[in-house]
Amino acid sequence: xxxxxxxxxxxxxxxxxxxxxxxxxxxxxxxxxxxxxxxxxxxxxxxxxxxxxxxxxxxxxxxxxxxx
Numbered sequence: 102x103x104x105x106x107x108x109x110x111x112x113x114x115x116x117x118x119x120x121x122x123x124x125x126x127x128x129x130x131x132x133x134x135x136x137x138x139x140x141x142x143x144x145x146x147x148x149x150x151x152x153x154x155x156x157x158x159x160x161x162x163x164x165x166x167x168x169x
Contacts, residue, residue: 111159118155122146
């Protein structure tokens, strides 16, 4: 039970972090034409918010729920 709950928390946390990164990217590029160089902004956002924010959120949720 704990393994499936842990996996679910991790998955939801990383998806939420990636969603935040895409929302920030859309906000920064609002009304501008997209270019191939936009990856220079998107990839760091995904790394910071998708992985970093997702890990932090998973850690906090697991601590609150008492999951290892």
